[in-house]
Amino acid sequence: MPSFSDLGLAPYLLQALEELNFTAPTPVQEQVVPLALAGQDVAGQAPTGSGKTAAYGLSILQQLDIKTDAVQVIVLVPARELALQVRDALKKLGKYLPNLRVVAFYGGHAFRDETVALKQPPHVVVATPGRLLDHFERRTIVPNQLKVLILDEADKLLELGFQDELVEIVKRLPRRRQTLLFSATMSDKVLALIRANLTRPRVVSAGEEEGGNLPENLTLLGHVGPIEKKPAALLHLLQKPETGRALIFCNTRERCVELARFLVGRGVAAEVLHGKMPQPERDKALMKLRNGSSQVLVATDVAARGLDVTALDTVVQYESPDKADAFQHRAGRTARAGAVGTAHILTTPKEQEHVQKWPVAETIQWKAMHAPALPPAAPKAPRPTSATLHVSAGRRDKVSAHDLVGTFVAHGGLEREAVGHIEVFDHYSYVAVPREQATDVAQRVTGAKIKGRKIRVSLVE
Template sequence: MIGVNKPTNGHFKGQTKPTGQQSGLHGTSQLPSAPIIRSSIPQSSGGIKFGDDWKKCLELPQKDNRVKTSDVTSTKGNEFEDYCLKRELLMGIFEMGWEKPSPIQEESIPIALSGRDILARAKNGTGKSGAYLIPLLERIDLKKDHIQAIVMVPTRELALQVSQISIQISKHLGGVKVMATTGGTNLRDDIMRLDEIVHVVIATPGRILDLIKKGVAKVNKAQIMVMDEADKLLSQDFVILIEDIISFLPKDRQILLYSATFPISVQKFMNKHLKKPYEINLMEELTLKGITQYYAYVTEKQKVHCLNTLFSRLQINQSIIFCNSTQRVELLAKKITQLGYSCFYIHAKMMQEYRNRVFHDFRNGLCRNLVCTDLFTRGIDIQAVNVVINFDFPKSAETYLHRIGRSGRFGHLGLAINLITSDDRYNLKSIEDQLVTDIKPIPGSIDKSLYVAEYHSVDPDDDDDGTLWP
């Protein structure tokens, strides 16, 4: 038995053994306990003068040469410059590594810039965040010192992610103030932050409504409201809060709805609150084209052994492993560590600062494996994840779709493996039928070209420096 250190805030540490994962990464970190997201990055115009070739001055990330599927490449051929965006915003877009608009961005950006309401349906991982953040930031007026836009999201992790993207692409705009506010954080800090200038608020519904009712977040002049993962925001958990928030907005506001799945609740909301919305539907098929799906038929007792076999045979850059309960998440994370692989875990019952730490560290490549509940299915974008494993098979097609969408982000290749017991077999067939997708029996060996790109191979020096390469 390999010794296991006591779990620390979602981080397990175990002795690592050589496997198909090619030296698992240790779960230690030198990073701060939680990323700071409330204060805006210092803004500057980059010192670009009229007549300069401004593109030469950009600090571009390494070019992503991985294969991309038609989910993001089947475009009209537009360029970001075609939308008459501010040069400073274009600088931030290109420095994010976004070279050309994806299909949802092509359809959405010009309509959103015109001020019209939008109901957009597009697959997970195809650029929805950019589709609404780019026009939103373009329309911010720095001469006005009030809240001009609100982005509603269902989870704290997604709020953190969207706020970081907003800050990055607006960093040359000369003073756009972005703030994230979520439950589970210090309310006093948010009240003090709102005493200063804030232009864009990215929030979970409960917290922003609390701040609005306290008279701290004044949204009566907010012209734009975005709902990301709108199907979740309009579920029974949130819909009353959303309706309440809208009652504080001006009557001439613009509402943008984005989601991969659109249940009847979304249709009802649209009929009530949107004015002649422009409808976008890029969902001719539901699952991402780059994700290969398999199932392994096992008993409950065989699941951990099967997982160990997968770890030893697959070339995993990073994996997300889903369980159906918080208790099973912690038990499985412990088992994985006992098998000799480093592992993080995350679920809704953890303190927020620990959740932030795990999310931040995993996103920065400090561990290969993350065990979680469905908390982590909504909008979370970690490019290095190429394998998703459903240790427990989900009950609904919608949950399945969001889970496997954590791999194959932005048209890249990914692998989804489902551990199926006899109790799951009817559910498997039902989900295949609903999503019109084919989940095949797992073969003896899986072709690496289906889910591995050279761009994200493991560090050839194999020096276990705690980072993914490049």
């Protein structure tokens, strides 16, 4: 089995990989990294969870000239969640690149904040097409020193109607550049995009979606019954200890809100995620799932791509998607990076008939829907042991996770081990703490100073 050192990577990248416990390259990394380092254009077919972000991330980080203050790499992604995920992944991989600057730009985020971030040009820009084009038109980004363009999840970029934006963006880029494209499927539209934008590309395949290429450690379970039994069947699944942390998919935001309200009424700590939510509300919902303050996230397909929640045990497709690729992307949110996971789908007999036509769904183990009588609307499932606190300081205040741990230990009366998952955003941070101490800790830490600034701390409801 090859190692990362066999791929020609620099020592500073190998050190970061070791800290991240990346022991051996995935097939897509093994194929892409040497080609990309050699300057080749690459068209990669890479399904969910294949490790493509690290495949192109390692390649571009090694090619950066950190001493040059210019945008050298642009990564185009279809959704803001994916933009944030890719930005964070590149920062972790480039931890030992001194003064590396990676930014994420996307719609729904204050433009003035992005303009401030451009005062010292970033080396890598991860962006959604519309927002990047806005920067080009305002000349806040001038890509005249661009080395590499990456089109990530190209099929989704086209599906969401970004064709015109992609054409306009490419027009403004240097012709002498490297282009890397990744897509879960190779439709005619994606092939046309490759022909128009890549020069003599090397084609890499890490598994075809149509062939049912899902993570090896994923168990697919199908439950068939009348539509009126779905709520009780879902509640039954969520109350099983092995279900753990779960992501539930619905087809509309209205159904997400309705289903989350039903679950909360039965004592399940559930949050909602859909495309119409403001970014801070999205951040909060994802944070509560990641740090264990909630058990369940009920989401539309906005969460199917680009959402990476570590230790996600279970996915439930409460409503069947229309297409096979949506089924795969939903199911592939669990059992990532070698972990074990289970994906359930709840269907009526008619929905089952539709799903069974997809090769990707051929390994589903079907059984009758088990739906015990619904309990009255009263807490039954145990509440999570963690709660989330909001802190009124973030990256722009030079605050780090290390600073927050020290403050919560010194002022909040917590043992260091009791401070849970921390995420730091530009203007605020989230900290997980034991639920029974959360209110007291918030009161104790409010008014404490970090980097000379008083902070406010409040419980995230």
